[in-house]
Amino acid sequence: MIRLAAICACALLLNCVAQASAAQVLRLPSHAQTITENTAFPDSYALPTGPFGDGHLPERVVEGRVTRQTWRIPTQGITTLQILAPLRTQLDEAGYEVLFECDTRACGGFDFRFETEVLPPPDMYVNLADFRFLSAQIGNQSHIGLLVSRSENSGFVQLIHVARAGTPPSSVARPDPDDAPQEPANAQETPEAQSLAQAIQQNGHVVLSDLTFDTGSSDLGQGDFSSLAALADFLAADPARRVVLVGHTDTVGALDRNIDLSRARAASVLERMVTLYNIDRTQLAAEGAGYLAPRASNATKAGRDANRRVEAVLLGTP
Structure with a gap:
């Protein structure tokens, strides 16, 4: 009886270690909502290694400690590439080799979706x-x-993660960025970052000129x-810095509606900043000015396009 209890205790401990390890494989945005997480050991997973074609999905069956996790990221207008790209970068940094990558049609569309495992x-x-x-x-x-x-x-x-039995948890762990040594901000800034930083500090605001919005859309x-x-x-570079994202529209439509629309556009940019770049929400706010502060004539399409914009306004230190 004592021996059986000891075996059960060891099994429970191994399962707890497995779950902790799996949770460290990827770092999701701070506001991502965990929908499900479960671990089975031993278990197997048919890992796709190519697109669906000729009635067949190429797969490799891998066995070990299998953890299945899903998340919801509540962000309007985000693309699947914008979701995947930072996760792919994390895997690359952790030493993973990409075996196969595809998007909808290249994967095999409907057939791929229903041939591979989806919770x-x-x-x-x-x-x-x-x-x-x-x-x-990472190897086998x-x-x-x-x-x-x-x-x-x-x-x-x-995310479906399969770890071979006996793999140390540290093999898939990624350090918390807050614990990593930080280089001076200017040493890693791109020319674009330096230009924006200089403009917003000198002028107190800067137009995020490469953003695009369709008429009537937030x-x-x-x-x-x-x-x-x-x-x-x-x-x-400085957690004390705070900016207000201010949305602007063209003159199509009533003023009240445009103020609401411009605020929604600023909020959309705010969510993208939090989701993709893990910026603390306390550093950001979103407001709307409608069409009250045009930067060009609304009489031309080019002018209306220029007026549909979001500016970042630097706030003073609290």
């Missing part, structure tokens, strides 16, 4: 018209299947915007 709703949501998948490994010790998708208002992430356009990366560098 059932509401644990995971997959938009059949917009998803991405990545599989990666650790394997990853990463699936991302999005709805109109949220991003979704599914959704930030798809793509990587260098102005957001530069603003993130500026804020990260």
Whole structure:
């Protein structure tokens, strides 16, 4: 009886260690909501290694300690590439080798989605018209299947991690960025970051000129915007810095509606900053000015395009 109790205690301890290890594989944005997390040992996972074609999905069955996790990222207008890219960077930094990566049609579309393992709703949501998948490994010790998708208002992430029995937890752990040695901010700043920092400190505000919005829409356009990366560098360099993101519109529509729309655009940018760059929400605020502060004539399309913008306004030290 004593021996049986000891065996059960050891099994429980190993399971706890396994769950702690899996949680360290990736670092999600601070406001990502965990939907599900479970670990099974021993277990197996059919890891996709190629696109669906000719009625077949290439797979490699891997066995070990299998952890399945899903998250929801409540951010409007985020793209699947913007979700996947920082996670892929983390895997690369942790020593993972990418085996296969694809987006919707290149994966095999509908067939890929229903041939690979996906946790059932509401644990995971997959938009059949917009998803991405990545599989990666560290030798034969650790394997990853990463699936991302999005709805109109949220991003979704599914991670299936298989660790070979006996793999130390530290092999997939990533250091907390707050604990890592920090180089001087200027040593790592890009020219764009230096230019934005200089402009906002000299003038008190700066236009995030590469952002795009369609008429009547509060959704930030798809793509990587260098102005957001530069603003993130500026804020990260000094946690005491605070900015207000102020949205502006063209003159199409009533003033009240445009003020609401411009505030929603600023809020969309704020969420992108928090989601993609892990900027503390206390450093950001969102407001709207509607069409009351144009930078160009609204009589031309080019002028209206220029007026649909978001500016970052530097606040004084509290």
